[in-house]
Amino acid sequence: MRVTEIRAGTVFCDGAEVMTELVGDVEPGDELLVHAGVALVKL
Amino acid sequence: MKYSQEFRDAELGRALAAEILATVEPGRHYKVMEVCGGHTHAIYKYGIADLLPENVELVHGPGCPVCVIPMGRVDDGIAVALRPEVIFTCFGDMLRVPGGRGSLLDAKAEGADVRMVYSPLDALRLARENPEREIVFFAVGFETTAPSTALTLLRARAEGIRNFFVYCNHVTIVPPLRALLESPDLRLEGFIGPGHVCTVVGARPFEFLPSDYGKPVVISGFEPLDVLQSVHMVLRQLAEKRCVVENQYKRVVPYGGNPAALRVLGEVFELRPHFEWRGLGFISHSALALREEFADLDAEKRYQVPGVRVADPKACQCGEVLKGVIKPWECKVFGTACTPERPIGTCMVSSEGACAAYYNFGRFAREKVAV
């Protein structure tokens, strides 16, 4: 999924909140492999 | 979505299918197990089996996380869900999995407040919005899903949320594979490794497949071309008499996995001494429980779940079906005591399980052979 928004430290992909603790810093436009709301890999 | 399209090209698929045909020895029968339910789904969705030579058979492994939850654990979950103070949350595909006395959908009809969530974060949000209720999350899944539960628990702890609890049913993929491989009558020649699990644990935990059991394994992605290419890589290892862990899914899976995720798993979970798998029986060190430090968020401790144990009927032969020893229709309860409407074993629970697929489409499979 693509990061579409970062609001007050919370990351959203297409409107859904995604936990990114496991992949380090992300910015809008990054592609993430997301499983059950957590990003496992930055693609 | 564009990202995926290049891995769904039918032209490339046909080319790979031709290469696979050239790799296999005519007259030799190949059984390759795809471990992960996600692969089973892709194989079904894209009709990948149609592109393989007749003597290459894909065997669906024990990797559908909702199908392997035993009936007793479902019944325990329902007992919690029926408590009036509880909002019980779970993933959509868990809702229909039958326990000994019906499914969570049935419990919902009886009045339990059961809600489908897409991530444990949704459950945590419910906890914030409903401080007077107790929110329980039915955690299922392999190492892919466990980090999400772990991070959510850490958030609950950090925010001081006291009405969020986890009913932990996370399982690990290696022990059931070992259990299958220990069987002397195993008929599998190679494995398609679970790509998403490997994003967390890496490829290393699968080295035992070639080193201890002499079976090649290829870590695979989930697009149809990924799966086809992985099958080809397994067959090529067999043809060249090589036997190693190969990583077809390099664009996503680092060999060492995700160290941060492994750290979080270690912080929150510990291995259970043993755990029951539907159709496979008890397997040592095959599941996760919350560590003592998280006992106050552990639904099993809070509600003293009854610990129901519903024995799989003796006649259920899921283990043999998974090992490729018998065909679904050779199982003693197939189609009689065990049907898709009232399934007993894991192979019948998921519509993509070997037995359910055979039950529903056996006629079609037979015609295909006749063609």
Add this chain to the structure above:
Amino acid sequence: MSATREQEALALIERVRTRPARFRDAQITMAHGAGGKATLALIEGLLAPAFGIETLDDAAAVDGMALTTDSFVVKPLRFPGGSIGELAVNGTVNDLAVGGARPLALTLSLVLEEGLPAEELRAEVEAIARAAATAGVRVIAGDTKVVERGRCDGMYVTTAGLGRFDPRASLDSRALRPGDRIIVSGPIGDHGTAVMLARGEFELDAPVESDTRSLWPAVDALLEAAGRSLRCLRDATRGGVASVLNELAVASGVGMVVREAFVPLREEVSGACEILGIDPMYVANEGVFVVFVAPEAGDAALAALRAVPGCELASDVGEVRAEPPGLVLVETGFGGRRVMDMLVGDPLPRIC
């Protein structure tokens, strides 16, 4: 030896599968309302036998007139592209239309929840009036009930529709023959996806709107172009296109082949369904129907359909075959095949 045992096992399954559906559940679950196997068991096992009804069609014939009824319980009441009021008109009008009947009049029953804001009610009544005017039907009778707060989700709407069978039509769900073309009238899954997203359960933003519309203009055009070559029409509401194909494959005792790549599907819907783990073939539509037409009239039917607003993307997706009876096969875009089965319960997102 073992081949015989396999055949015995298959024969046993076949006997169980083809047994008339029985309604044996202890209580009603959400699955009974999902349009799949449980719904069929409820209708075929309890309702139809009680009233001596033999064939299950969208609209029934009474003295040359067509009669149908439908209830609407959607949550939320308003969603992108429509609202419960529009659905209540179009849903019933469409049941008449795909039965080959020109919609004439509707009755309207409202069950209202205590506390429903008058503004919301007024908006829905206006939506009903507008949709009825667009569809060319009159609302000629009705009823109103109010229940206590918490006893229904704002409002439930029931409409009954009266229509006149069109002399150009001879439609029958048992009339499909090998070689018939299968046409889908527009992009699938829009309505169900729009409502799922509007419920806010998934926190997913995607610009998807319900496709609710009257299908009579499209049916009218088809009857003009293909008349008696049309075998059967079905609106692909609850249970989606997959359920329509399965029901008719069983009703006519035929097989079907659908080419996935030709099924019209918007990219936004495809993306949302992929993320949610749902197959769009099972997602509800409110303005899409499936056309079964004799092969020689297939092109004319498709051209006529594409000229109707809302059906520009109509597509010939496959054909009826003799074998295997009762099964719908999908040729995937990747070049393989799979069986597209009847839905077992609600389409639920998958985790693995």
